[in-house]
Every structure is written in structure tokens, then in C-alpha cells.
Amino acid sequence: MSKDKQFRLPGYQQYSVPKGPNSHGSMILVRVTIPSSEVEPVHCGDGVEAKAVRIHLANDSLVVYNIYKPPPKRREAGELLTQATQELVLIAGDFNAHHPTINPTTTINQDGRHLVELLTDVPEITLINTGEPTHILGGTLNLTFISTELVPVAQWEVDDELTSDHFATTTTLRKIREDKWLEWSATLNAHTNLSKLWRKLRIAAGKLPRAPARPQPLQEANRLAEHFAERSSSAQLPPEIRLTYSKYNWREK
Structure with a gap:
């Protein structure tokens, strides 16, 4: 050339x-x-x-x-x-x-x-x-x-x-292909952020079409918010802690 x-x-x-x-x-x-x-x-x-x-x-x-x-x-x-x-x-x-x-x-x-x-x-x-x-x-x-x-x-x-x-x-x-795949895969773990994970997947697959992290991001956001509200509710606390919290809250009022 x-x-x-x-x-x-x-x-x-x-x-x-x-x-x-x-x-x-x-x-x-x-x-x-x-x-x-x-x-x-x-x-x-x-x-x-x-x-x-x-x-x-x-x-x-x-x-x-x-x-x-x-x-x-x-x-x-x-x-x-x-x-x-x-x-x-x-x-x-x-x-x-x-x-x-x-x-x-x-x-x-x-x-x-x-x-x-x-x-x-x-x-x-x-x-x-x-x-x-x-x-x-x-x-x-x-x-x-x-x-x-x-x-x-x-x-x-x-x-x-x-x-x-x-x-x-x-x-x-x-x-050799297997060794390189294992070496590459070892760089991924539970702490790999989502954007980096998708970028690596696009590299591995050649031209993988870009896609959102979730197919329905709004519904997923609402589901996570509800899940957080449920997990952080005082109803999840042990009875003795809920009783102490209620007494303290009543005195404050």
C-alpha cells in the first residue's frame, strides 16, 4: 500500500x-x-x-x-x-x-x-x-x-x-485464545462499574450495539426507590429499638 x-x-x-x-x-x-x-x-x-x-x-x-x-x-x-x-x-x-x-x-x-x-x-x-x-x-x-x-x-x-x-x-x-480470555475476564469483578463493563463487552463482541444498562430504566429506578424505602423503614428495626425511638419521638413533641 x-x-x-x-x-x-x-x-x-x-x-x-x-x-x-x-x-x-x-x-x-x-x-x-x-x-x-x-x-x-x-x-x-x-x-x-x-x-x-x-x-x-x-x-x-x-x-x-x-x-x-x-x-x-x-x-x-x-x-x-x-x-x-x-x-x-x-x-x-x-x-x-x-x-x-x-x-x-x-x-x-x-x-x-x-x-x-x-x-x-x-x-x-x-x-x-x-x-x-x-x-x-x-x-x-x-x-x-x-x-x-x-x-x-x-x-x-x-x-x-x-x-x-x-x-x-x-x-x-x-x-492461547482461552488464556487471553481468562486474563481479560480476570479484570472484571464486583467493583467494576457498569459503564466500564459495557465498554469491555462491546470490545469483546466487536461492534455490540449500545444499550441502556436496563431495558426499562424508569421502572427500574422506581423499583429501587421503593426497595430502599422499604429497607430503610423503621418497621424493619427490632421491637426494642422501635419502642425507644417512639418514646424519644413522643418526648420531643
Whole structure:
């Protein structure tokens, strides 16, 4: 995306590689409610575009990579994939790599052979594509790699409604999402005021329509007033206190 046409999405922190003479442009968007910071990406080859962001979790962090390798360029993925030996990673993008291991119907190119060799040599990283095509012509160009220890909680799928010539893909890491939800929920308690609670609910639900705290605020106010009058009535006092109060009140008169 060129600098004169900046993209902005409210509620998200944007990390991008602008479109230019030597770049196609790429972007990572992170909800502003999720702590994140930019990371200097490792070298992935001359002309290969890479953007990296660290997602800060309660007790750990996850480094997310967005990769684009133009077809004529050579990719150097060794340092990229071996990051999984040191920390949790999610690496996704258009790799333009071809190998039967990645897509059974395709031929082999050098980038595909190199990736498959790395997957054998680095057991800490796993390709989680299901084999489903990610391109409208049937190719599997968009690949997603994650730390092997995250595979049991990962779900990968193609979204055939979000598409250009490529289909969008979705990767869900259930345990991480659960941890962030529990961490977020822990900030709510009996002392959280109503406006803050509704604000957090709107954040959690995306665009939750604004609604009053009560569907019938006037009726609720009257009910609370009656309840207060009933609870504060002298009829609620013990008999001995009511007798003392009556005697004192009579003397005053």
C-alpha cells in the first residue's frame, strides 16, 4: 500500500510494509486490546518481504510473521523456521513453494524442496495446511507454519468468501485464545462499574450495539426507590429499638 493511501482500521494496531517500487506491500493487524510490539524480522532472502510482530500473552509470547516471496526471488527460510527452537511462532504467507508434500498435485521447485528439507531437520516447526487449495486455480501457495507444541490446539481452514485470486486462511489457536480470555475476564469483578463493563463487552463482541444498562430504566429506578424505602423503614428495626425511638419521638413533641 503506498504512503499516499494509508489504510486504517479502527480498533487495530497496524504493522505494515508499504507498497513501493521494490515491494508488493503487506500488513499485520492486531486488536488494540492485545499487547503487541514490532519485531525486527530475520533475513528471509533478497527481495522476500517479511513483517514480524510479537503478541504478548499472560505468561509467554507469540511471534507472528507475514511473508511474501515473489516467484523469481530466492527464499532463505533456515533462520526463519529455526526460530521455533527458541520461542513460539506462527509464520504465514505466500511462499510460492511447490512440492508434493505441500500440494500432491504439483511439481517440485527449489523453494519447495528446501522447505520440505527444513521441516525434516527442524521438528520444532510444523506445516499445518490441510492440503486444501489456497489459490483459485488450485495451487497451495499460502502456507502456515506454527511451533509444533501448538499443533494440538491449532485449527487451520480456508475461508472461501474472503478471496481475490487467493483464498484467505484462518488459523485459530484455542489455548492461547482461552488464556487471553481468562486474563481479560480476570479484570472484571464486583467493583467494576457498569459503564466500564459495557465498554469491555462491546470490545469483546466487536461492534455490540449500545444499550441502556436496563431495558426499562424508569421502572427500574422506581423499583429501587421503593426497595430502599422499604429497607430503610423503621418497621424493619427490632421491637426494642422501635419502642425507644417512639418514646424519644413522643418526648420531643
